[in-house]
Amino acid sequence: MKAGVIGAGAWGTALAQLLASDGQDVALWALEPDVVGAINGVHENPLYLPSIPLSPSIRATGDMADMAACDLLLVVSPAQHLRSVVRQAPAGVPLLLCSKGIEAGTSLLMSQVAQQAQPTAPIAVLSGPTFAHEVARGLPTAITLACEDVSLGQRLAARIARPSFRPYLSDDVIGAEIGGAVKNVLAIACGVAEGAGLGLNARAALISRGFAEMTRFGLARGARAETLGGLSGLGDLVLTCSSTNSRNFSLGKGLGEGARAADLLSNRRTVAEGAHTAPVLRDAARAAGVEMPVVEAVCALLADAAPLGTVIDALLARPLRPE
Ligand SMILES: NC(=O)C1=CN([C@@H]2O[C@H](COP(=O)(O)OP(=O)(O)OC[C@H]3O[C@@H](n4cnc5c(N)ncnc54)[C@H](O)[C@@H]3O)[C@@H](O)[C@H]2O)C=CC1
Numbered sequence: 001m002k003a004g005v006i007g008a009g010a011w012g013t014a015l016a017q018l019l020a021s022d023g024q025d026v027a028l029w030a031l032e033p034d035v036v037g038a039i040n041g042v043h044e045n046p047l048y049l050p051s052i053p054l055s056p057s058i059r060a061t062g063d064m065a066d067m068a069a070c071d072l073l074l075v076v077s078p079a080q081h082l083r084s085v086v087r088q089a090p091a092g093v094p095l096l097l098c099s100k101g102i103e104a105g106t107s108l109l110m111s112q113v114a115q116q117a118q119p120t121a122p123i124a125v126l127s128g129p130t131f132a133h134e135v136a137r138g139l140p141t142a143i144t145l146a147c148e149d150v151s152l153g154q155r156l157a158a159r160i161a162r163p164s165f166r167p168y169l170s171d172d173v174i175g176a177e178i179g180g181a182v183k184n185v186l187a188i189a190c191g192v193a194e195g196a197g198l199g200l201n202a203r204a205a206l207i208s209r210g211f212a213e214m215t216r217f218g219l220a221r222g223a224r225a226e227t228l229g230g231l232s233g234l235g236d237l238v239l240t241c242s243s244t245n246s247r248n249f250s251l252g253k254g255l256g257e258g259a260r261a262a263d264l265l266s267n268r269r270t271v272a273e274g275a276h277t278a279p280v281l282r283d284a285a286r287a288a289g290v291e292m293p294v295v296e297a298v299c300a301l302l303a304d305a306a307p308l309g310t311v312i313d314a315l316l317a318r319p320l321r322p323e
């Protein structure tokens with residue numbers, strides 16, 4: 001039996017490369033026939049992970065029926081497509097969910113969506129500070145693997161661990177998912193600060209106060225504080241808020257430089273999950289009575305609802321309060 005990866009964007013391709021790094025066969029389902037052709041033909045994914053030679057043990061397919069030969073499936077589609085791809089997956093196979101986001105329309109986390117789409121599949125979540133191109137190059141990386149079934153979590157961790165890739169176990173699935181979803185929105189805010197030239201003090205303030213928002217929201221949804229302070233929360237927040245390697249940070253940088261969100265988002269091939277998560281998160285937070293002013297500010301900019309200067313001034317003019 002072999003592992004399979006569903007979704008051949010940057011992260012799915014990098015995870016397939018990681019799994020194949022010890023020579024084992026890996027099946028990789030890709031949406032685009034061009035991607036299937038390039039991976040099988042020249043062992044590259046020029047569309048989503050250019051300049052990385054891929055292992056010949058990775059076999060790409062566009063036919064989901066081929067994934068029935070796998071005894072573990074990593075699901076790596078954009079969050080808003082997770083329901084439709086999981087529905088097509090073979091039934092009953094353990095699913096390791098690697099997407100970061102909250103589903104629009106339902107406010108459900110990815111594990112809850114997957115449970116609805118494949119009720120018999122055991123489910124775990126993989127989330128943390130992991131730029132795809134670094135993992136694909138074998139650079140040292142640590143990540144949270146969360147699973148309510150501790151013994152399944154241990155087996156999955158052993159299955160995906162590699163000399164430079166260390167999964168840390170948790171049974172707090174909701175906490176791991178909330179960290180990964182919320183940090184994408186906060187990365188947009190930090191990108192705005194960069195693009196608008198607000199300085200590094202502003203970035204540090206956004207990371208700290210953003211983390212306070214993540215924690216308030218997470219605790220309200222049943223997450224544990226130590227998960228939010230771990231790799232999948234604070235760890236990923238720091239990574240994504242610090243580099244233009246992040247698509248979310250880059251999107252925010254463009255907004256901070258004065259571009260309109262609609263222009264930045266139109267015709268892009270790669271996903272900036274924070275743009276989809278932000279309004280869903282804002283509405284869920286409001287419904288739960290959780291204050292998230294940084295998330296609200298990002299939503300205002302994404303919706304082009306107020307000029308940048310007004311949004312920044314409003315954040316700074318909030319009433320003084322205890323930390
Ligand atoms: N790129 C990274 O470094 C990391 C990404 N992630 C997460 O992994 C998930 C996937 O992101 P990437 O691999 O970076 O994607 P990407 O931005 O590199 O590629 C876009 C992906 O969306 C897929 N797609 C487009 N339309 C679709 C549809 N209608 N149905 C199904 N799939 C469709 C494409 O086939 C492609 O796989 C996201 O939730 C992201 O937050 C998590 C950790 C690291």
Ligand SMILES: O=C(CO)COP(=O)(O)O
Nearest residue numbers: 128129130131246247248
């Ligand atoms: O999730 C990521 C790193 O952990 C990738 O971040 P971006 O989606 O912002 O590029």
